[in-house]
Amino acid sequence: MYSSYDPRMDTRQRIVDLVASNPGQMTCLEYITIAEELEARGPCSLLVFGLGKDTPLWSDLNQNGKTIFLEGDARWIAKMRTAAIDVHWVEYTTKLEQAEELKKREGIPMLLPSQVRQRVWDVILVDAPPGEAPGRPGRFQSIYEASRLAAPDACVFVHDIDRPVEKWFSTRFLGKPIETVHRLGVFGTRAKQPRR
Numbered sequence: 001m002y003s004s005y006d007p008r009m010d011t012r013q014r015i016v017d018l019v020a021s022n023p024g025q026m027t028c029l030e031y032i033t034i035a036e037e038l039e040a041r042g043p044c045s046l047l048v049f050g051l052g053k054d055t056p057l058w059s060d061l062n063q064n065g066k067t068i069f070l071e072g073d074a075r076w077i078a079k080m081r082t083a084a085i086d087v088h089w090v091e092y093t094t095k096l097e098q099a100e101e102l103k104k105r106e107g108i109p110m111l112l113p114s115q116v117r118q119r120v121w122d123v124i125l126v127d128a129p130p131g132e133a134p135g136r137p138g139r140f141q142s143i144y145e146a147s148r149l150a151a152p153d154a155c156v157f158v159h160d161i162d163r164p165v166e167k168w169f170s171t172r173f174l175g176k177p178i179e180t181v182h183r184l185g186v187f188g189t190r191a192k193q194p195r196r
């Protein structure tokens with residue numbers, strides 16, 4: 001289990017440490033982009049598709065707001081769950097190789113806990129399911145549901161936007177990105193001014 005960091009630790013230093021201990025995931029600038037949006041909004045409603053070593057960071061940055069994590073892999077739930085982490089298991093029912101067929105659909109819904117449907121979300125991070133190989137779920141459903149759950153002025157982040165599925169389905173359901181930071185697509189409205 002990964003414990004929460006010392007809350008007095010500077011967020012930037014914490015992100016540098018996270019990247020060093022979490023190879024193959026987001027870059028410093030990607031994590032900082034999301035962290036700055038959370039800091040600019042203050043306590044907000046934050047929905048995160050996917051657990052990882054970054055989970056305590058998002059939970060702590062939004063500690064006076066409402067944060068829910070959705071995870072499809074029970075092993076990651078067992079690894080990351082603490083009293084402070086509100087995580088729900090979800091099932092992704094589509095596979096990566098269905099991309100062409102799914103492009104013809106109006107929507108690609110999934111079953112979500114009532115706590116998630118009951119509110120609109122100010123910030124949504126789509127970083128799951130992994131979506132890296134055929135036979136495994138793609139991010140079709142998480143991207144589609146993000147588009148339905150987002151508040152009118154929400155900011156939606158989609159990671160791995162360089163991959164064809166994430167790029168095509170994000171554009172289809174979330175529109176044109178307002179910004180792309182490395183492999184992080186930013187959609188909707190930013191409270192924090194984008195970098196130039």
Ligand SMILES: C[S@@+](CC[C@H](N)C(=O)[O-])C[C@H]1O[C@@H](n2cnc3c(N)ncnc32)[C@H](O)[C@@H]1O
Pocket residue numbers: 022025026049050051052053054055071072073076127128129130
């Ligand atoms: C891209 S990973 C999410 C990584 C997380 N956002 C982070 O930055 O640490 C997507 C899914 O893979 C699993 N996962 C999480 N962290 C992982 C890691 N370091 N390596 C491999 N799989 C991971 C979880 O099931 C998660 O929902």
